[in-house]
Structures are given as structure tokens and as C-alpha cells.
Amino acid sequence: MMRTNFWQMGGYARFVWPSIGFALCMLLWNVWSARRHYARALLRVRRALAMARSEE
């Protein structure tokens, strides 16, 4: 496939590229969101640990 043809996607570029882009954004969002979810849970446990230590 020629380089310009590739980006034009046979005239369907405005449908193909946003679809690919949206799906990739969803993949990235999932990774970001899962990492954030884990980091928040870890922070809550560490806070609970620190509070328990300060009460001792």
C-alpha cells in the first residue's frame, strides 16, 4: 500500500483512524485506571498502618 493511500484508507480515513484511536485510548485508559485503583488501595492500607502505629 502506498504511503499516502495508507493514511487515506481508500477515502475512509475519517472513520477508520478515529475508530483505531478510540480503541487505543480505551486500552490506555484501562491501564491508567487500573494502576490508579491499585495505587489508591495501597495508599489506604499504608495510611491505616501509619494510624495503627501512631496509636501504639
Add this chain to the structure above:
Amino acid sequence: MTEGGSRINMWTWFYKLASPPYAYRTAEALMPWFFAVAAGMIGYGLIDGLVFAPPDYQQGDAFRIIYVHAPSAWLSLFAYSTMAIAGAIALIWRIKVGHAVAAAAAPIGASFTLAALVTGSLWGRPMWGTYWVWDPRLTSELILLFLYFGVISLRQAFEDPVRGDRAAALLGIVGFVNVPIVHFSVYWWNSLHQGGTVMRLGKPEMPGSMLWPLLAMLCGFMCFFGAVLCMRLRGEILGRERQSAWVREAVKA
């Protein structure tokens, strides 16, 4: 090893998974492998599907949307099934990890349902002349998205997390009836949406040059789901077991 021995080992492993520390460590160990396979498969699938696969004789290059649409749609159903089965296991056998798996799977499934709807809509515009039509497949997929939102909201609506988990699991199980409706809607009713191309009995309709990248994308998305599920599951278990001694030890380490 005998067949009976391997069956006992499988059940032992299954019972072990019901233990939060074991599930946490298993998820931690599996996650990088899932991510590595997902990256390889999705990378190959995208390059082969977008660059090397020939255009469709009817749809031209617009058919390439299938490489993200079909895996997203497949995953939307798979994640819902995972959520419903995990919820059922948690309700029947009172296994807490089941609720954690269901809670972890819900947002992932919702995001892929949204991706399936958006990419399908973008594919529908050049092929059907409209972004949206109240077609059985599209409508049942939209209902699936609302079911995900319902399950996520219901879990958070209760002050008592145990009651929230049970209510969400029940809704997940009841809503599971929509999964076969989404899948078979194109056969049961008149639909604009095309029938199955890969998941059908007999030979797939696609030639190999188009099919291989699609299979790679399906496999890659499944592994990606496994990886993100493991990551979310670790967070869920940590949050739910934060008073346990093993969590305190794990966090200190």
C-alpha cells in the same frame, strides 16, 4: 500423572484461588505475562491488519475497523460473563474473591462495550449511511452498557459493602440473560448488522490474510483483559483485606 490426579490438582488450585493472599499473588505473577502477550499480539494484529491485509471487495478499507470493533465487542460479552460467573460463585459458595473479581471486571467490560458501540457507529456511517439505528444487535449492546453501569452503581450505592456486593452480583446474574441475546440477535431478528464471521460453526468466511490479524487482535484483547483484571483485582483485594495481617506484611515488604 493420572487423569484423577490432575483433576484433584485442578480443584486444589481452584480452592486455593478462593484464598485472598493466594489470588493476590497469582494475579501479581500472571500480570506481566498477560501484558507481554497482549502487546505482541495487538502490535502484530494492528500492523498486519492495517498495512498488509487486502481491502474488502465490498467495503474497501473501511472493513479495517473490524480489527478493533470485533475484539471490543467480543470482550464486552466475555467480561460480562466473567463478572456474572464470579458473582454467582461468590453468592453460592460465599467466596469473597468472587466479588472482588466481579468488581474488577465491571469497569473493564463497560469500557470495551463503549468502544464496541463507538467503533461500530463509526463503521455504520459509511456502510449503512447512519451512525445509529435501533437494530437488535446495537440496542442489546447498548442495554449491556447500561447493565454494566447499573452493576457498578449498585455496588457503590450501599454503605455496607457486603450488601453492595450481593446486590451487584444478583443484578449481574439476572442481566446475564442479555449476553446470548446480544450474540444471537443477528440470527433471531432481521438485522442490519452482519452475522458472525469468525465465531461460527464451520469455516470462517474471511480469507487467511484478513483472518490471522483478527485472531491475533482477539487473542491480544483477551490477554489485555487478563492483565488489567489482574491489576484491578490486586487493588480490590488490598482494599477489602486491608485489616488482614498478610496485607500489612505484604505492604511492609
